[in-house]
Amino acid sequence: MTTDPEELKKRASIIEHCRKLNSSGLNQGTSGNISIRHGDGMLISPASRPYDSMTPEDIVYVAFGGEATGRWNPSSEWRFHHDILAARPDVMAVVHAHPTYCTVLSIHGREIPAIHYMMAIFGGPNIRVAPYAIYGSQELSDFAVSALKDRTACLLEHHGMIAVGSSMEQAFWMATELETLARQYHGALQIGEPPLLSDQQIQDVIDKIAGYGLSDTAKKEPADAKP
Secondary structure, eight states: OOOOHHHHHHHHHHHHHHHHHHHTTSOOTTOOEEEEEETTEEEEOBTTOOGGGOOGGGOEEEETTSOEESSSOBOTTHHHHHHHHHHOTTOOEEEEEOOHHHHHHHHTTOOBOSOSGGGGGGTSSOBOEEOOOOTTOHHHHHHHHHHTTTOSEEEETTTEEEEEESSHHHHHHHHHHHHHHHHHHHHHHTTSSOOOOOHHHHHHHHHHHTTSOHHHHTTSOHHHHOO
8 A cells, every 4th residue: 555645645535525425415325436647547436335434545546558456446437537537638536426417317318508607617508418338338438538528527328427627626516516507407497498598608607717716716615616
């Protein structure tokens, strides 16, 4: 087991945020998984280990070539974590979970359109849905990387969601905001198809928040983080 303080901090952060997935209601059981960039690869939560019993030694290192090192197997979804981090140098952490409203929309293959100005924090006027492929597959990973192009979150059809960020705190904040938008969209659909903001209106918000420093903003409470 490493004694490097920075690596130990990252391992502890993965455990902390895995537990927060369940305590916040974003996930159930051990179906979520979290990774963080480290060296020439990533640290990721192990497969099927209860979050409450995880220790830093349980976190698995996976190199950017697919070789895993650790006492357990990496999460079954390690492949899309690996491929997202390899394709996106701007991303430091990846959060995957099955929150209720995101998953409901993903079952219907419904992307989230520009219902609210907070859509801007995800990089564009919509949250795309990656087509269905069996969990853990290269096909699913390819779909996820594509759906995340120029975005910080996506839905996975008949599955759940992915959120990414320039820090663990930001990625978790993105996941929380995504489920909030999914819940708002679901509620609006009970009345009818909601009116949407235009692409230009979303771009105006993107431009306005460009200097806010979202990696710092994400460390605040969500109410403070909204522009």
